[in-house]
Amino acid sequence: MVNKRMQKIAILSTSFGFGPVSKATTIARTLRDRFPDLALLFYGAGIALEFATISGHFDDMTEADVDDPGVLSSLLPVLRQYSAVVSVLNTDILPLWRGTIDPPLFFVDSLAWMWDKPLTGSENIHTYFAQDYLLDRLATASKSIVRISPIDATLTIGERRLGSHLLVNLSGCHNPITGPAVYRRYG
Numbered sequence: 001m002v003n004k005r006m007q008k009i010a011i012l013s014t015s016f017g018f019g020p021v022s023k024a025t026t027i028a029r030t031l032r033d034r035f036p037d038l039a040l041l042f043y044g045a046g047i048a049l050e051f052a053t054i055s056g057h058f059d060d061m062t063e064a065d066v067d068d069p070g071v072l073s074s075l076l077p078v079l080r081q082y083s084a085v086v087s088v089l090n091t092d093i094l095p096l097w098r099g100t101i102d103p104p105l106f107f108v109d110s111l112a113w114m115w116d117k118p119l120t121g122s123e124n125i126h127t128y129f130a131q132d133y134l135l136d137r138l139a140t141a142s143k144s145i146v147r148i149s150p151i152d153a154t155l156t157i158g159e160r161r162l163g164s165h166l167l168v169n170l171s172g173c174h175n176p177i178t179g180p181a182v183y184r185r186y187g
Contacts, residue, residue: 010079012043012066013052013088020089021048023108027086028057043075066090069131084126094121 021044027064028040042049042058045065065071072092079085079093081182087093088108097105104126111131114180115144122131127144 006043007037008039008082009084009086010043010082011042011058011086012079012090012093013048014067014090015044015046015048015065016046016089018051019107019110021051024086024088024112025052025055025057027088028055032057035129043079050087067092074098079119091121094106094124096120097121097124099126100125102171 005061011024014019015021023112024042024044028042031038033042038058039061040058040061041060042052043062043064043066044052045063045067049061049063052058066075067090069092072090073096076096082103084104084106085093085102086106086108091093093105094107099105104130105124107122107125108129109131110128125144131144
């Protein structure tokens with residue numbers, strides 16, 4: 001049974017390749033399967049919005065570049081009206097969230113092993129889901145860390161024959177963490 005506070009959930013994803021948005025859609029699918037009456041709304045742009053739209057797991061979509069701090073700041077009044085917010089690797093929301101005043105903020109982090117110091121605003125996270133990969137030195141100020149296995153949608157491909165499948169890796173198509181200048185050396 002879902003309590004009344006958990007009826008409308010916003011999910012936002014950084015647009016960093018397909019990793020974060022695929023986790024967001026898997027989370028949405030799982031929530032939908034377990035709690036069919038939830039309203040699940042997605043906020044994102046670019047390939048994240050396209051992927052989330054195609055997934056069919058959200059009740060509504062809002063095109064917003066949540067990786068742009070100005071756009072994200074303008075969304076705060078709307079996001080604060082939800083029962084809960086799930087941020088998949090969007091670290092910009094953490095210092096903007098008011099941990100004890102705003103609805104619960106759930107943060108999903110598959111790159112936690114990379115941080116050498118706590119993320120700014122991590123004290124505002126209700127529950128910090130950190131992918132359990134090289135977490136010996138996890139640096140976080142969050143009170144509530146839950147180590148999780150990788151979030152991955154299970155696909156049934158059928159019988160595998162040598163040469164019958166093609167794997168295309170599009171990770172890193174867009175990287176809001178490092179900025180666009182990092183790719184200049186590949187030009």
